[in-house]
Amino acid sequence: MKTAVVLLPGLNRDRDMIAALRTITGKAPQTVWQTETSLPDVDLVVVPGGFSFGDYLRAGAIAARSPVMRAVAEAAAKGMPVLGVCNGFQILCEAGLLPGALMRNAALRFVCREVKLEVVNARTRFTSAYGQGQIIRCPVAHHDGNYFADEATLKDLRDNDRIVFRYAEGTNPNGAINDIAGIVNAAGNVLGMMPHPENLIEPEHGGTDGRGIFESALGVSQSVAA
Amino acid sequence: MIKARIIVTLKTGVLDPQGKAIESALSNLGIDGVGQVRQGKVFDVTLEGDDAASAKTRLDAMCAQLLANTVIENYSVEIV
Numbered sequence: 001m002k003t004a005v006v007l008l009p010g011l012n013r014d015r016d017m018i019a020a021l022r023t024i025t026g027k028a029p030q031t032v033w034q035t036e037t038s039l040p041d042v043d044l045v046v047v048p049g050g051f052s053f054g055d056y057l058r059a060g061a062i063a064a065r066s067p068v069m070r071a072v073a074e075a076a077a078k079g080m081p082v083l084g085v086c087n088g089f090q091i092l093c094e095a096g097l098l099p100g101a102l103m104r105n106a107a108l109r110f111v112c113r114e115v116k117l118e119v120v121n122a123r124t125r126f127t128s129a130y131g132q133g134q135i136i137r138c139p140v141a142h143h144d145g146n147y148f149a150d151e152a153t154l155k156d157l158r159d160n161d162r163i164v165f166r167y168a169e170g171t172n173p174n175g176a177i178n179d180i181a182g183i184v185n186a187a188g189n190v191l192g193m194m195p196h197p198e199n200l201i202e203p204e205h206g207g208t209d210g211r212g213i214f215e216s217a218l219g220v221s222q223s224v225a226a
Numbered sequence: 227m228i229k230a231r232i233i234v235t236l237k238t239g240v241l242d243p244q245g246k247a248i249e250s251a252l253s254n255l256g257i258d259g260v261g262q263v264r265q266g267k268v269f270d271v272t273l274e275g276d277d278a279a280s281a282k283t284r285l286d287a288m289c290a291q292l293l294a295n296t297v298i299e300n301y302s303v304e305i306v
Contacts, residue, residue, distance in 0.1 A: 057292070057293070058295055061292065061295070065291075065292060093297075094295065099297075100297060101295050101297040101298045103240070103241070103243075103298060104243055104244060105243070106241065106243050107243070108243050108244065108247055146241075146243075148240060148241075148297070148298055149297065150297070175241070175243075
């Protein structure tokens with residue numbers, strides 16, 4: 001299992017993501033700096049969280065126009081699985097790989113807490129390790145996680161089962177429309193989500209609920225990875 | 227040289243929590259009669275050359291590709 005992590009100035013969850021991928025695959029992911037114009041041949045590329053370019057202009061806006069993101073878009077168009085977490089989700093939306101936008105949290109506060117997520121679609125390549133409708137725990141840490149899309153886009157997301165995660169049990173931390181926490185692209189190979197599954201993959205983290213996303217995407221089972 | 231001012235505003239119907247917070251701060255200051263506040267952004271840009279038509283094309287391109295997120299924002303361009 002080969003993985004890669006995109007590195008951009010201002011990210012701060014890249015090392016968490018690298019550690020998670022190393023734990024799950026047994027191998028360190030390759031890192032790809034922002035100026036790179038192509039990606040290595042891997043089974044999963046991850047755009048991690050943080051505050052790329054200081055969130056100047058809009059969260060993820062500058063990063064989305066960097067050379068490496070053009071390479072990510074090209075690889076995604078050819079079917080490479082891409083996961084964007086937190087700032088990574090914002091970047092994928094800004095880059096046009098996913099629809100909609102992530103706006104300032106409705107309460108205007110940075111939120112750092114645990115939420116409940118409903119697995120709305122367990123048939124994606126990122127969620128097959130979960131049960132349909134399963135409720136999992138996941139940490140969030142963001143200031144701009146308030147997902148917004150127009151009605152036509154929301155209808156498309158709903159009708160085509162592209163809403164993958166919803167904040168459940170009243171835990172929507174940011175005012176996201178329809179409680180949307182994560183969506184996939186039409187082809188199903190690009191997932192963006194605000195919560196941080198990479199921070200809940202070992203018992204020492206207090207739980208392993210986030211593991212399923214990586215295990216699904218990489219086709220590794222718990223027993224093999226453990 | 228051409229100077230332009232670009233104004234980016236949130237589309238109607240898009241919630242503006244920052245605008246709401248400003249409304250409440252204005253109310254706390256005792257400034258009455260404020261209906262609604264919507265926060266936006268202003269960019270002052272200078273461009274090389276003197277051809278307004280070419281400048282307008284470049285300004286529209288920078289708005290559509292970077293300065294505004296047209297999912298949630300509108301923009302207007304004025305050559306000043």
